[in-house]
Amino acid sequence: MSGQNNDKVVIARGLVKRFGDFEAVKGVDFTVSRGECFGLLGPNGAGKTSIAKMIYGFSPVTAGKLEVFGEDIMTRARSIKSRIGVVPQEDNLDPELSVRENLIIYAGYFQMKRDLAGGRADEILAFMDLSDKSGAVVEHLSGGLKRRLTIGRALINQPELLILDEPTTGLDPYARHLVWQRLRKLKEMGTTMLLTTHYLEEASQLCDRLIILHLGKILEQGKPEELVVRHVGQEALELGVNTSQRDLLIKGSEDLIRAWQTLGDDMVIYTDHGRQIAVFVAERAAGLGITISYQRLRPTNLEDVFLKLTGETLN
Ligand SMILES: Nc1ncnc2c1ncn2[C@@H]1O[C@H](COP(=O)(O)OP(=O)(O)O)[C@@H](O)[C@H]1O
Ligand SMILES: [Mg+2]
Numbered sequence: 001m002s003g004q005n006n007d008k009v010v011i012a013r014g015l016v017k018r019f020g021d022f023e024a025v026k027g028v029d030f031t032v033s034r035g036e037c038f039g040l041l042g043p044n045g046a047g048k049t050s051i052a053k054m055i056y057g058f059s060p061v062t063a064g065k066l067e068v069f070g071e072d073i074m075t076r077a078r079s080i081k082s083r084i085g086v087v088p089q090e091d092n093l094d095p096e097l098s099v100r101e102n103l104i105i106y107a108g109y110f111q112m113k114r115d116l117a118g119g120r121a122d123e124i125l126a127f128m129d130l131s132d133k134s135g136a137v138v139e140h141l142s143g144g145l146k147r148r149l150t151i152g153r154a155l156i157n158q159p160e161l162l163i164l165d166e167p168t169t170g171l172d173p174y175a176r177h178l179v180w181q182r183l184r185k186l187k188e189m190g191t192t193m194l195l196t197t198h199y200l201e202e203a204s205q206l207c208d209r210l211i212i213l214h215l216g217k218i219l220e221q222g223k224p225e226e227l228v229v230r231h232v233g234q235e236a237l238e239l240g241v242n243t244s245q246r247d248l249l250i251k252g253s254e255d256l257i258r259a260w261q262t263l264g265d266d267m268v269i270y271t272d273h274g275r276q277i278a279v280f281v282a283e284r285a286a287g288l289g290i291t292i293s294y295q296r297l298r299p300t301n302l303e304d305v306f307l308k309l310t311g312e313t314l315n
Contacts (some may be wrong), residue, residue: 005296006070007034009161010055014064017050017216024050026216027064032194037187039210039224040158040196041073041203043300043314046213047167048196049089052165055194056086069160078165080111085159087150089196095139099130099149102138103156110157120156127311128152128182144175164195168202179203188302198314200302212306219309224302232304233258233273238266240294249290259308266294270304 010032015027025047030037040048051058054066057077066073068080093102100121107117125131128148138146147167154162167183168176183206187193197203203210204224211221220227241249246267250257256277257269272276274297285292306314 008032008067008196009034009069010038011067012051012055012064013066015051015054015061015066016063017047017054017059018062023052025062026218028211028213028216028218030177030211030218030221034116034160034192035190035193036208037193037206039184039203040194040213041198041200041207041210041306041314042196042213043198043312044197045215046052047215047216048198050216051213052089052163052194052196056084056163057081058086072098082157083160085154085157085162087147087154087162087164087167089169091146091150091243093138093146093150093153096137098137099141100125100134102149103153107156112156117156123242124152124155127135127155127185129178142175144171144178147171147179148176151179152168155186160192162191162193164193166196166198168197169201173206176202199313200306204302212302212309214306214310220305227305228302231259231308232270232300233272234300235271236298236300236304237269237271237274237281238263238271238294238296238298239292240266241290241292243288245288248288249281249284249292252275252284253263253277256280261307261311263307268304268307270300270308 008031012028012030014027014029015025016023016027037298040051042048054061055068057073057080061074069083073080094105103121104117107120125134128151130148131154133145135291151167168179195206207224209223212219256271256273260267260269269277278297303314
């Protein structure tokens with residue numbers, strides 16, 4: 001392993017994934033450092049799973065460089081895989097086995113001795129809050145419990161890098177919250193994580209840094225809060241105003257506006273001076289006889305960054 005990049009767990013340079021003629025990942029560059037939670041945020045089809053699968057050695061790299069733990073994934077996949085934990089997007093637990101048996105069987109893939117595997121399985125069940133489900137058959141578990149088991153299973157080999165592909169997609173808010181709690185705990189313990197998601201809330205809660213992906217390309221990267229400040233400022237003012245009257249309504253307040261976008265039937269104004277703009281447009285609307293049918297001032301978030309960069313929403 002090259003010493004100077006010891007703290008770089010993943011290095012991707014000009015990474016490409018093609019399926020036949022279709023380029024799903026169009027030359028992306030990013031690095032994941034030891035101890036951080038790194039996010040791939042983007043809507044369905046952005047290329048998140050394609051990237052994740054290349055990193056965990058499940059899908060060959062078409063072009064570019066991809067190093068994990070300082071080694072080339074294409075030539076050193078076997079040794080790299082033994083140091084990674086994977087939570088795939090699609091559940092692939094053995095439905096006919098019990099919760100604990102799923103862990104034990106999986107430990108076998110890492111040549112773990114049976115008594116060691118048993119102890120490790122019990123530790124993981126306790127950590128994932130699954131001890132009382134130890135003997136339950138997997139096909140009878142709820143989606144949230146299955147997901148927690150899949151995360152636990154990924155921890156069996158004490159991985160140096162945990163890859164989570166959409167860890168909470170399809171879960172209800174409560175189950176999602178329980179998963180977030182466990183992932184936060186893993187973060188506190190210093191686990192390096194690469195997480196894909198199309199939930200901005202998940203990305204902002206968990207990720208130290210992230211890339212925003214769209215159609216196989218990186219639109220932006222950085223810390224969630226920095227991206228918000230850089231692109232959209234602190235506040236979003238949503239206004240229900242007829243399309244043809246929007247320019248007229250904000251005329252004269254442009255200096256206070258970072259950007260504005262159409263969001264469904266509304267317009268959304270990005271600004272660091274929300275109250276001032278709200279007063280300004282209210283007076284202007286009254287003066288010009290423009291109807292504002294709806295108004296809401298709220299803090300900005302990553303969804304706004306995505307909307308501003310693409311003109312589309314994440315979901
Ligand atoms: N095995 C495949 N064959 C052909 N196209 C694929 C395959 N897997 C993914 N794709 C396409 O690649 C693009 C990116 O997919 P994916 O990486 O799954 O995105 P995401 O995980 O962000 O939803 C999509 O347009 C998808 O249809
Ligand atoms: Mg995916």
